[in-house]
Amino acid sequence: MSDSDSSPESVDETTTWPDLAIGLYDRLTGRNAEIVYEFEDMHVDVPSGTGEDVEHAPWHVDGTVRITTREEE
Template identity: 45%
Template sequence: MTKSQENIQTWPDLAIGLYEKLTGKGAVITYDFEDFSIGVPKEVGDSSTFTTWKMNGKLKISTSEK
């Protein structure tokens, strides 16, 4: 585990790290989902408790810097 990974304690921490990696790189990520379900950990770490996310449609993530 790298030093930056050790500092990730919450989902917002993870999102901030992702934003920092993509900012200024013109990144656009598009996902299309059809009847997609995924078990998402309720906490960052070695948690065995999950919640189910169900998705249909398109999720587009893009970055820009002002």
């Protein structure tokens, strides 16, 4: 599909994991939805800031992160 074929109702293509997570959460919020992320032995070096010479904190995730939403009555 070319740009000239797109309509305001078309869905933008997601190109990053954070965008995917945000889009999924936004779509499911208010629908009694649940998002579950399961990690097995995941290691992440979290930077202390931006730039070339930043320190990193090692994080280890081994388990489940559960995000739930529910519609208020």
